[in-house]
Amino acid sequence: xxxxxxxxLMWSGSVLPLLAAGSSGFRAQFVGSTLEEIPAKTEGDxxxxxxESLVVHVKKTVLRIPYDRIDTIEYGQRVSRRFAEAVVIxxxxxxxxxxxxxxxxxxxxxxxxxxxxVFRVDKDDVRPVLAGLExxxxxxxxxxxxxxxxxxxG
Numbered sequence: 486x487x488x489x490x491x492x493x494l495m496w497s498g499s500v501l502p503l504l505a506a507g508s509s510g511f512r513a514q515f516v517g518s519t520l521e522e523i524p525a526k527t528e529g530d531x532x533x534x535x536x537e538s539l540v541v542h543v544k545k546t547v548l549r550i551p552y553d554r555i556d557t558i559e560y561g562q563r564v565s566r567r568f569a570e571a572v573v574i575x576x577x578x579x580x581x582x583x584x585x586x587x588x589x590x591x592x593x594x595x596x597x598x599x600x601x602x603v604f605r606v607d608k609d610d611v612r613p614v615l616a617g618l619e620x621x622x623x624x625x626x627x628x629x630x631x632x633x634x635x636x637x638x639g
Contacts, residue, residue, distance in 0.1 A: 510534065511610045515543055516587065518602040522546045531604065533617040539590075541602070550592050552621045556599070559589040560615055561629030586611045588618070 510532030517525045522543075529543035538549040563585045588611075589603045606614050615626050 510540070510542075511606060511614055513588075513604040513606050515541075516603040516605055519600045520548070520602070522548065523602065529604075531606075531614070533621060539618075539621070550590070550602075552623075554594075555590055555592045555618075555622045555624065557589070557591045557627060558615070558618045558622065558624055559627045559629065560611070561587050561589075563587065584608065588614060590618075 510530045513529055513531050515523050515525065515527050515529055523529075523541070523546060524543075527543050529541060532540040532542065534540070535549065537553075538551045539555070541548040541550065585605055586608055587603060587605050589601065591599060591601045594600050618624075619626055
């Protein structure tokens with residue numbers, strides 16, 4: 486019951502205001518995909534306001550992925566030391582870590598072929614993105630490790 490209450494609070498506190506405000510969604514960097522239309526390392530938006538589809542805007546490409554065709558949602562992090570910053574700014578930065586947050590989706594396209602898309606989201610957007618995907622698809626997020634599970638669930 487506590488998880489349900491938390492999910493409702495998360496949904497109403499982060500995703501619903503975006504829907505009400507008519508926001509374009511969340512900014513993301515698309516790391517890679519099986520689609521030629523979405524080149525790697527391009528910036529775009531992911532949007533949950535589409536009734537039955539996740540809407541992905543990258544440059545002039547608009548991709549609609551029906552929620553019922555999404556097979557898996559995976560979340561993971563990559564943690565690295567700040568070597569470049571430490572060399573340029575201060576050696577004390579070697580003590581800090583940089584975390585990058587990745588969401589991977591696998592889905593079936595309109596022809597039934599399996600496709601995949603991987604995008605990186607800002608640390609402040611991870612929880613609302615995962616909550617939105619779980620809510621819209623009815624699927625649970627698969628976490629790559631315990632650290633990702635802690636970060637993704639709060």
